[in-house]
Amino acid sequence: MLGLSKKDLTFLLIVAVLTLCAPFLLNPFPTDSAMAQFNAGYPDLMQRFVIFGIFAIGFNILFGLTGYLSFGHAAFLGVGSYSAVWMFKLLSMNVLPAILLSMIIAGLFSVLIGFVSLRRSGIYFSILTLAFAQMSFNLAYSVLTPITNGETGLQLTLDDPRVLGQSATPQGGIPVTSLFGIEMRATHELAVGGWTFQFNAGYYLCAIVMILAFYVALRIFRSPFGLMLRAVKSNQNRLNYTGLNPKPYTLAAFVISGVYAGLAGGLLASMDPLAGAERMQWTASGEVVLMTILGGAGTMIGPVLGAGFIKYFENIFSKINDTVLHQWFAFMPDGMEDFFVFLLHPFVGKGWHLTLGILFMLVVTFLPGGLVEGGQRIARLLRRERTDSNDRPDPEHHPRETPHVAE
Amino acid sequence: MGILEVKGVNKRFGGLQALGDVNLSVAENTVHAIIGPNGAGKSTLLNCLVGKLIPDTGSVMFDGQSVLGRTPYEINQMGISRVFQTPEIFGDLTVFENMVIPAFAKRDGAFRMHAFESVANEKDICIMAEQMLVDVNMQDKMHMHSASLSRGDKRRLEMAMCLLQEPRLLLLDEPTAGMARADTNNTIDLLKEIKQKRDITIAIIEHDMHVVFSLADRITVLAQGTPLVEDVPENIRGNPKVREAYLGEAA
Ligand SMILES: Nc1ncnc2c1ncn2[C@@H]1O[C@H](COP(=O)(O)OP(=O)(O)O)[C@@H](O)[C@H]1O
Ligand SMILES: [Mg+2]
Numbered sequence: 001m002l003g004l005s006k007k008d009l010t011f012l013l014i015v016a017v018l019t020l021c022a023p024f025l026l027n028p029f030p031t032d033s034a035m036a037q038f039n040a041g042y043p044d045l046m047q048r049f050v051i052f053g054i055f056a057i058g059f060n061i062l063f064g065l066t067g068y069l070s071f072g073h074a075a076f077l078g079v080g081s082y083s084a085v086w087m088f089k090l091l092s093m094n095v096l097p098a099i100l101l102s103m104i105i106a107g108l109f110s111v112l113i114g115f116v117s118l119r120r121s122g123i124y125f126s127i128l129t130l131a132f133a134q135m136s137f138n139l140a141y142s143v144l145t146p147i148t149n150g151e152t153g154l155q156l157t158l159d160d161p162r163v164l165g166q167s168a169t170p171q172g173g174i175p176v177t178s179l180f181g182i183e184m185r186a187t188h189e190l191a192v193g194g195w196t197f198q199f200n201a202g203y204y205l206c207a208i209v210m211i212l213a214f215y216v217a218l219r220i221f222r223s224p225f226g227l228m229l230r231a232v233k234s235n236q237n238r239l240n241y242t243g244l245n246p247k248p249y250t251l252a253a254f255v256i257s258g259v260y261a262g263l264a265g266g267l268l269a270s271m272d273p274l275a276g277a278e279r280m281q282w283t284a285s286g287e288v289v290l291m292t293i294l295g296g297a298g299t300m301i302g303p304v305l306g307a308g309f310i311k312y313f314e315n316i317f318s319k320i321n322d323t324v325l326h327q328w329f330a331f332m333p334d335g336m337e338d339f340f341v342f343l344l345h346p347f348v349g350k351g352w353h354l355t356l357g358i359l360f361m362l363v364v365t366f367l368p369g370g371l372v373e374g375g376q377r378i379a380r381l382l383r384r385e386r387t388d389s390n391d392r393p394d395p396e397h398h399p400r401e402t403p404h405v406a407e
Numbered sequence: 408m409g410i411l412e413v414k415g416v417n418k419r420f421g422g423l424q425a426l427g428d429v430n431l432s433v434a435e436n437t438v439h440a441i442i443g444p445n446g447a448g449k450s451t452l453l454n455c456l457v458g459k460l461i462p463d464t465g466s467v468m469f470d471g472q473s474v475l476g477r478t479p480y481e482i483n484q485m486g487i488s489r490v491f492q493t494p495e496i497f498g499d500l501t502v503f504e505n506m507v508i509p510a511f512a513k514r515d516g517a518f519r520m521h522a523f524e525s526v527a528n529e530k531d532i533c534i535m536a537e538q539m540l541v542d543v544n545m546q547d548k549m550h551m552h553s554a555s556l557s558r559g560d561k562r563r564l565e566m567a568m569c570l571l572q573e574p575r576l577l578l579l580d581e582p583t584a585g586m587a588r589a590d591t592n593n594t595i596d597l598l599k600e601i602k603q604k605r606d607i608t609i610a611i612i613e614h615d616m617h618v619v620f621s622l623a624d625r626i627t628v629l630a631q632g633t634p635l636v637e638d639v640p641e642n643i644r645g646n647p648k649v650r651e652a653y654l655g656e657a658a
Contacts, residue, residue, distance in 0.1 A: 003525060224511055224529065225522040227500075231508050234499035241457065241495065242568065243483035243512040252520060 008218055015214055015301065019207045022046055023197045030194030034327070037319060040312055043187055043200035048311045050203070050210040051267045056291040056303030057210075057217050058260020062253045063289070064298035065226060067233035069126045071285050072113065072133030076106040076258040078140070078280030080265025082147065085154045085275045092165035093175045095184065095205070095270035099263060106262020107255055114254035118247065121236075133285055140277035153276030177270050179205060184271055202271045209267060210304075213260060218300060220256070229253050261288075294363055296370025305371050310356065317352035324348075408471075410435040410608050411456070411576060416465030418451055418632075425451045426462065427632040433576070433625075438602065438609045440619045440640075443629035444653060449612045450492055452629070453578050456610075457489050458482045469576065480517050488574035492581050492612075494561035498554035502545060502564060505553050506536035509568045535571060543567040543597060559590040566594070570601060579611040583618050595621050620644075628652060 001009055018025065027041030040046070055077060063069055080102035087098035117128040140148040148154055158168045162175070169175050177184045184202035191197075220226045228249045231239050236246050269275055278284070287310065295306025325344055329337040347355045367373045409432035418426040425448045433439040441449050454460040456467055458479040467474050474482050483489075497505050510532045511519075527533070540546045543563050548556065553564060562582055569577055583591040595618055601607060613619045619626065619640070626643045628635040630652040636643070643649055 003523065005525070005527065219525070220522050222525045222527070223522050224507075224524060224526055224532075225520055227504060227507065227526055228511070230500060230504075231497050234497040235495060238495040238497060238565075238568075239508070240479040241483055241489050241491075242509045243480050243517060243572065244508070245478070245480045245517040248518040248520075252522075256522075 002215070003219060004222070008222065011300070012211075012215055012218060015304075016211045019050065019211055020204075022049070022207070023199055023203070027195060027197055031196045032194060037324065038316060040316060041198065043185075043198055043203050045311065045315050046200070046203045047206050047267075047271050048315070049308045050206040051264050051271070052288070052291065052307040052311055053304040054206075054210050054213045054267070055261055055264035055288050056295070056307040057213055058257040058264070059288045060257075060292050060297060060299075060303040061217060061220060061229075061260070062257035063292055064303070065221070065229035065233060066250050066253050068118070068121065068250060068254070069289065070117075070129040070254070070257075071126050071282065071289065072117075072129030072131075072136075073257065073261050073288055074282070074284035075113070075133035075136040075280045076110055076261035077265035077268070077284065078136065078275065078277065079109050080106045080262030081269040081275035081279055082140075082154055082265075083262070084266040084269035085156070085273055086147075088156055088162070088177065088269070088273050089154075089160040090163065092162055093177050093273075094165070095177050095179050095266075098177075098270055099209075099266040102262045102266025102269070103259045104262075106265065107259045110255045110258025110261075111251075114251050114258065118250050118254060130282060130285070133280060134282055137277055137280040137282075140280060148275075148277060151277075153274050155274045177202075177273055206267050206271070209263070213263065214300075214304070221300060225249070225252070290360060294360055294370055296372030299370065299372040302370050302372040309359075309371070313352050313356045313359075317348050317355055318350065320348035322349070409433045410470055411610065412466075412468040413452075413456070414466045414468075416452070416455055416462040416467065418448075418455060418460060418462050425632050426455070429465070429629075429632070429634060431627060431634065431637075433608060433610055435608055436606050437624040438598075438611060438622045440623035440626045441610065441612050441629055442614075442616075442619060442626060443635075447629040448632040449629055450580055451632075453489065453580055453610075453612065456482075456578060457487060483512070483572070483574075484517060486575035487578065488569035488572050488576075489578040490562070490565050490569055490580060490582050492584065494558070494565045496553050496561055496565050496568070498552075500553060501549070502540065502551050502553050502556070503536060503549045505564055505568060506539055506571060507532055509571045510535045513572045539567050539571045542570075544593070559586040562586065563590070563594070566597070573605070574607065576608045576610065579609065579613075581612055581614060583613065583615050591615065591618060594618075598622055 004012060023041050023046065026046060027039045029035035029039050059070070059073055083102045083105040084098035087101050091097055113129065113132045117125050117132065120128060141150055156174045158174060160167055166175055182201050184205065186201040188199040189196055190199065228244065232246045232250055239246050265279065291306035291310050292303045293306070294309060295304065296302025322341060322345060325341040325348065326337065329340045332340065345351070363370060363374070369376070411431070411433040413429055413431040416426055416429040417424070429452060441452065443449055451460065455462045456474065458474060458477055458481070461475060469485055469487060472485065474485065497508065507526060514532065537546065537549070540549055543566070545560065545563060545567065548560065553561070556564060562585070566579070566582060583594050586594065598609065599622070602609070611622065623640050625637060626640055627637040628643065628649050635648055635652055636646055638646070
C-alpha cells in the first residue's frame with residue numbers, strides 16, 4: 001500500500017501514530033509535580049520538534065545518502081521564512097500559499113547554490129556551501145535590508161496590503177496566521193487527573209506535514225534514485241564508469257533537501273510570522289548537521305530523533321537554573337546540597353551546550369550510527385538474551401547481514 | 408578497420424614519457440591482450456581509452472567515433488566498459504544492489520529521476536541483475552555487503568557489473584591478479600562463455616601468461632610506453648624481443 005513494502009508501511013504508521021499522540025507522550029508528568037519541567041508537550045516546543053525534524057529529514061537526503069556535507073542549509077530555511085512572511089504581508093494570512101512559496105523560492109535558491117557548490121566535493125563543497133550561507137546571512141543584514149528588514153527582522157505591520165485578506169482585524173490588531181479559517185495558535189486544553197494536555201492546530205499542521213515529508217523521504221530512500229544517491233556516496237568513480245552521471249543525481253538531492261529546508265522555514269514563519277537573518281547563520285546550519293549525525297545519518301528516523309533531542313536540550317535543560325537545582329537537592333544537608341548544585345551547575349541552564357556536546361561526543365565515539373545504532377544494539381541484546389538458550393550459529397562464520405537503511 | 412583504433416597516442420607525466428606513439432588496432436569480436444612489464448604504461452593506455460586521462464597527442468576512435476573529450480560516463484554509454492586493476496565496486500551496497508545499478512544505466516541512460524518507484528518493483532531490472540549473478544555463480548552472496556567479499560569475489564562482481572551492460576568493448580585491467588588458481592580458471596571459462604554467447608570485443612591486460620594464451624587472439628607487447636610487437640600468440644611465445652623486454656625487467 002502507498003507504494004511501500006509491508007515493513008515500511010508499519011514503520012510509517014508507527015511514526016505517524018507517535019507524532020499524532022505527541023501531546024500525550026511528551027507530557028508524562030502531572031502538571032503540579034516537580035518533574036513537570038521535563039514535560040515537552042507544549043505547542044511551541046512540539047512545533048519545533050517536528051519542524052526541525054522536517055529540516056533534518058531533508059538534510060539527510062543529501063548528507064545521509066550522497067555523503068555531501070552541506071554547511072549552508074540554514075540559508076534555505078531562512079529564505080523559506082522570509083518568503084512566507086512576505087506572503088503574509090502581501091497576500092493573506094493563509095499559511096498554504098506562504099508555505100508553497102517558501103518551498104519554491106528555497107528550491108530555486110538551492111538550484112543556484114547547489115549548481116556552483118557541487119562543482120567540488122569533500123571539504124571544498126562544504127566550504128563553498130558555508131561561504132554561500134554566510135554571504136546570504138550578511139546580505140540579509142546589509143544590502144538586502146529592503147527585503148529582510150535587517151537586524152529587526154521581517155515582521156507583519158498594520159499597513160501591509162494583504163490583498164486577499166485584511167490589513168488589520170476589526171479590533172485594530174494584526175491578523176493571525178490560519179489555514180482556511182483555522183487559526184494556527186488555536187489550542188484545545190484537556191485536563192485529565194493531574195495532567196494537562198494541549199492540542200494545538202499549528203502543531204497538528206506541522207505534524208501532518210512532517211508525516212508527509214517522512215513518507216516522501218521513505219519513498220526516495222527505496223527508489224532507484226535513492227539507490228543512485230547511495231552509489232554516489234559509495235564510489236563515484238564506478239558510477240562514472242557505469243555510464244551514470246553523478247552530477248544531476250547529487251544536484252537533485254541537493255535541491256530536494258533545499259526544498260525541505262524551505263518548507264521548514266515556511267512552517268516556522270507560519271507558526272510565528274517573523275523572520276530574522278540569524279536563522280541563516282552558520283550555527284543554525286551546523287545544528288542540522290549535529291541533528292542528523294546524532295540521530296544517525298543515512299537512517300530514516302535518525303534525523304527526526306536527533307532534531308528532537310537537540311531541541312529538547314535547548315529548551316528544557318536550558319531552563320534548569322540554580323534555583324531549580326537547589327529545590328531538587330533541598331532534602332540533603334546544606335553542605336552536600338551546595339556541592340551537588342555546584343557539580344551540576346555547568347551542565348544545565350546556560351551550560352546545556354556542554355551537556356549536549358558531551359553527549360554528542362559520546363554518541364559519535366561509541367555509536368557511529370547515532371542514536372538509531374544505539375537502539376539497534378539494545379534490540380539485538382534483548383533478542384540474543386531470548387534466544388541464548390537455543391543453539392546460536394557461530395557469528396564469525398555467518399555472512400554479514402546487510403545493514404538496512406530503514407532502521 | 409578495428410572497432411578500436413588508437414593512433415599516435417602520447418602521454419607524459421612531467422618528465423616521464425608514459426606512452427610514446429602508441430598505435431593499436433583491435434578487431435571486432437576478438438580478444439586482444441596487452442602485455443608488458445610493470446610500469447610499461449598498460450594502465451595508462453586504458454585510462455586514455457575510457458576518458459580518465461586525455462592523451463597529449465593522437466586519436467582514439469571507437470566504432471568510428473572519437474572518444475577524446477568525452478566524459479567517462481559518455482564513453483561507457485557508447486559501449487565501453489572497464490574493469491579496474493584494483494576492484495572498483497560500490498562497497499557500501501549489497502552485491503545485488505551493485506548489480507542493479509548497471510542494469511538501470513543500461514535501460515535508462517546516464518540520468519533518470521525515478522524518485523517514487525521502488526527498486527523492488529522494477530521486475531525487469533531485478534531479473535537482469537539476478538540472472539547475471541547466477542551466470543557468475545555468485546547468487547548465494549546476493550545479499551552480502553559487497554565490501555565484505557573476498558578480493559577475488561570483488562573482481563568477479565566488478566566483471567559481472569560490466570558484463571551486465573553488454574558492452575561492445577570490454578577492457579580488463581589484470582582481472583585475475585590476486586585470484587586463486589581455481590578462480591582464475593573460472594574467470595577464463597566465464598570470459599570464454601561470454602565470448603561464445605554474444606558478440607563482444609575484449610581488450611585484456613594480464614600478467615598471467617596462462618590467461619593470456621588461453622584467451623587472446625592477438626597480443627601486443629608494450630615496453631616503456633611503446634608497442635614492441637603485435638602478433639598472434641604462437642609467434643609471441645618465442646619472440647626474442649619479448650623475452651628481452653621481460654628479462655630486462657628481471658635483471
Ligand atoms: N597519474 C600519474 N601520474 C604520474 N605518473 C603516472 C601516473 N600514472 C602512471 N604513471 C607512471 O606511468 C608509468 C606507467 O604506469 P602504468 O600505466 O600504471 O603501468 P602498468 O599498468 O603497465 O604497470 C609508470 O612509471 C607510472 O609510475
Ligand atoms: Mg597497471
